[in-house]
Amino acid sequence: MRYLKYVTSLVVALLAFSFVSAQEAGIRFFKGTFAEALAEAQRQNKPLFVDFYATWCVPCKKMEKTIFTQPEVGKFFNEKFVNLQMDAEAPENVEIAKKYKVEAFPTLGIIAPDGKAIQINVGFMKAEELLEMGKTAIGEVKGFEELYKEHRAQPNDLKIQQELLTIAPRFLTTQDGMDAEKWVVRVRKLYKDYLAKKMxxxxxxxxxDYLIISNLGGDDADEVARVVEYINSNLDAWIAAVGEPAAYYVIEKNDERMLDLVKKGDESYKTYLEKIRTDYKKAYDVIKFKTVTPYQKSVDYYGALFAIYKNKDVPQYIKLMSSYLNGLGEDANAADYGIAAQSLYNAAGKKLTAADHKQAIAWLQKAIPNETTLMNKINFLVMVGDSYRELKDYKQAREYYNQAYGESLQMGAAEQAQQMIQASVVYKLSTLELLEK
Structure with a gap:
């Protein structure tokens, strides 16, 4: 009997140890509302760490499963913070999310016990990045303003400048009004000077430095062009340092430049088109299509956009865009077909003929079944409904509007956006009733 009692006690002890270990293995999140969590943070005199998430957000779920569960992360955040997970799209949390500028997911916030934002970070974070964010917030790692004072004292120290520019995006998200404008100007100047010295x-x-460029570059077209040329002229070294993202940076910025020019009807886009098979060929070679080269794909795509934006030449647009999509073959995705239709509507609008609307419908019907982003799918369904309305096929128009309304029912968490979409669809349905009379 005593043996049995000993074994039972041992099992209980082991279970208790396992329970404690499991709890310590990751972040323990407070069970309650934001207000209750903030009150608990005030009681413990600790900052509040908030994981602002959305139920549909894949990176949010990945962080929850792979980052928040890590022992080192759990130990640090359980000791230093009160922790809360909050569905930012739930009706009771919408105003709180607005207060802390939550516009994308995941957003990770560190908030002082008095409710003031200390740090706000948007996007997936690795464990070491999350720990650095937490340590900066509590002063174990130097914060932005402290580093800025050091920079003022040592204006030629590039290491201090690198640290400043690395954490600048998180710092800027916590600033409001005149303070925000002041710091944006300072960061922009620091970034520009830093690039010049490092180049x-x-x-x-x-x-x-690649992360600094990715996070802070983009406001000044001439500056972006210099960075593109610098990366491209040293592409092998950049790929060795950061991998293929360096090549994709060149591609992305060149494509953005061409898109901007064709929308203005500026034929100089062809200068940058030619770079795809000359200066930037090595960068574009990282893109692998089964049946078309990046150059030929771009010839058709940007040629189509130029035809419709410059000359409103819808037949030429449809010819070149069809060639573009056919050339992509199996590589064509929902976005490709959706953008083809969207550009047709945006550039030609009410000038579209019945045949043009039928072509847009055909493209959108290929996009809809494979579109995984709910807002895009709703938009595509409404566009098809609009085209059928213009074709006076009110029965089909009603069917697609109703499908769009049905899809919007899945947006329960995003209540405000859902209401706006549903009001728009209801209005479109009511106009059909008038047109049918």
Whole structure:
């Protein structure tokens, strides 16, 4: 009997140890509302760490399963913070999410016990990045303003500048009004000077500086062009340092430049088109299509857009866009077909003929079944309904509007957006009733 009692006690002890270990293995999240969690943070005199998530957000779920469960992460955040997971799209949380500028997911916030944002970060974070964010917030790692003071004292220290620019995006999201404008101006100047110095001594080619470029570059077209040329002229070294994203940076910025020019009807886009098979060929070679080259794909795509934006030449647009989509073959996805139709509507609008509307419908009907983003799918369904309305096929128009309304029912968490979409669809349905009379 005593043996049995000993075994039972041992099992209980082991179970208790397992329970404690499981709890300590990851972040323990407070069970309650935001207000209750903030009150608990005030009681413990600790900052509040908030995981602002959405139920549909895949990166949010990945962080929950792979980052928040790590022992090192759990130990640090359980000791230093009160932690809360909050569905930012739930009706009771919408105003709180607005207050902390939650516009994308995941958003990770560190909030002082008085409710003021200390740090806000948008996007998936690795464990080491999350830990750095937490340590910066509580002063174990230097914060932005402290580093900025050091920079003022040592204006030529590139290491301090690198640290500043790395954490600048998180810092800027916590600023409002005149403070935000002041810091944006300072960061932009610092970024510009930093790039010039690092390009001059050829020390820019590394992961930290690539992330700085990715996060802070883009406002100044001339500056972006210089960075593109610098990365492209040192592409082998950049790929060795950061991988294929360096090549995709060149591609993305060149494509953005061509798109901007064709929408303005500026034929100089062809200069950048030619770079795809000359100066930027090595970068574009990372794209692998089964049946078409990146150059030929771009010839048809940007040629089609130029035809419709410059000359409103819808037949030429449809010819070139069809060639573009046929050339992609199996590589064509929902977005390709959806953009083809959307560009047709945007550039030609009410000038579309019955045949043009039928072509748009054909493209959208290929996009809809494979579209995984709910808002895009709803938009495509409404566009088809609009085209059928213009064709006076009111029965089909009603069917697609109703499908769009049905899809919107899945947006329960995004109540405000859902209401706007549903009101728009209901209005479109009511106009059909008038047209049919």
């Amino acid at each position: 001059a001594d050829n020390s820019l080619i590394n992961k930290k």
